[in-house]
Structure formats: C-alpha cells, structure tokens
Amino acid sequence: MIIDCHQHVVLPTETQLQSMDEAGIHRTVLLSTLPHIERATDLASFKQEMSVLGKVLQGDADGRERPSQELREALAIGGDRFLPFGKVPVGLGYEDTVKALQQEVLDPGYVGVGELTFGSDQAAAVEPVLRAVSEAADGGRALPVLVHGFAPQTAGDIRTTAELARTYSSVPVIIGVLGGLNWLETIELVKEIPNLYLDLASSFISWAPRLAAAEVPERCLFGSNTPFADMYTNRVLIERLVPDASVRDRVMGGNLAELLGLEG
Secondary structure, eight states: OOEEEEEEOOSSHHHHHHHHHHHTOOEEEEEOOSOOGGGOOSHHHHHHHHHHHHHHHTTOOOOOHHHHHHHHHHHHHHGGGEEEEEOOOSSOOHHHHHHHHIIIIITTTOSEEEEEOOOTTOGGGGHHHHHHHHHHHTTSOOOOEEEOOSTTOOHHHHHHHHHHHHHTTTSOEEEGGGGGGGHHHHHHHHHHOTTEEEEOTTOSSTHHHHHHHHHOGGGEEOOOOBTSSOHHHHHHHHHHHOOOHHHHHIIIIIHHHHHHTOOO
8 A cells, every 4th residue: 555644635635636546646644734836827826825835834824724624624525545634833832732732633533743834943842742742642652743844944953853752752753855955864863763754755866765765664654745746756756766675665655554553
C-alpha cells in the first residue's frame, strides 16, 4: 500500500481522489489549508494564494473555521482514503493548546496533528503542543505531529524542534519537507533522535531523499506536498532513488502504516 504522508485539501475533493488514483496512491494524510493554489489560473491569482500561504507559514494568518470545515467535508467524500491530521495553532498558552487539541483533533477522532507553522526562530512555541499531545496519550500511543520544515523555518528552528522531540520522546515528530535547505543537518538529527521522522516531500535535490532513505530507512515517509507539488512525480522520484525493494516498501507506506497503527 502506498501512503502519502503530506497532502493538503484540494478542491473539489473528487479531483484530489482522481489524482490519487492516477498516481497509484492508496491513502494519504490529509491536512487543512487556508490557501488553495489549485484555484490559480494565472500569475496574479497564484501570487495572491501564495501571499496567503506566506502569512500561514509565519503563523499570523486568521481564520481556522473554513479550513477545518473543508477538511471535514473532504473526509465525508473520501472516507478511509484520507487519514486526517488536525491543525492546532502554535503560540497559545498551554491550557488553550489543550482545548484546541481536544476540539481540532481528539473530538473528531483524527489520527495526527499538523501541519504546525510558525515564524522564523520561533520553534520553541511548539512546546505546548508536544506537551499536550504527550499528556493526552496517557501512556498509550501518542499521535504523530507534523512540523513544517521549510522556509521561513531556520536551521535553529530545526534544531529546537529536534530537542523538543527529544524531551517529549513518546511523541513521533515528523519534520516536514525534509527540513528544506537544512536537509543534511535534519537527516543527522533524525539519526540521533529515535522519535524523529522525515517527510520526503518537495525535495529540491535528489541527494536528500536518497541519503535519508539510506541512513534512516525506518523513519522516512513518502510525501508529495500536494497541491504544492505533483503526486505522481514525487512517487516516481522516490521509487527511483530508493533501489532496495524492502526499504522502498517501508518508505512508500510501511513506515507510516506502522506509525499510525494501520491494519493490513
């Protein structure tokens, strides 16, 4: 089974499901989104959607209800093809974080948390989320948390996120898009900290996923970062860069199935 660890809601949902079929992707982690670049028809409209994305990545975008509603509506259409992660705002106090986790993730019965976004050099603000997720597990399996790893996050943010993962060792922490420009240090940190995982989406250099799969095959997760990248292209890229069939099976779905406790 091929499982994508990183897709955002694409409208209409039927189009997203069709693209998954064409790419041979059986299931995907589905994340909410405020921008919808799939609606862009020209440079001006693309820039408009990307300006919204810029605000989201800085952690200062308003409006959680519409993305949350779109996620719920997509789940009603896609059923078990989708593995929903609920977004919890970064930067809240601990008590408000607990409330948000309950409302956005636990009450709906979602299988993970993310994608967490924050401004440059502000990764310490992730701590209340990891603490709340750790305590919610109450000795059981903690939900995985996907943390945005590309710009505006810095190398310092990646290191801070890694240290927080070390502190909250029961929480699987997924570094999004392979740590972006900081991919080499990110791989080294994942080798060192056993509850860190790598999302292989949106790699801009083939050495990054190739080395990641070679160094930490049990903690690499195939991802496409749809709609910001193409599902089919990313699938072919990773399959080509991981020649060992047993490792490839883990990366393309086995690791994530194990992480989420999926059957079959």
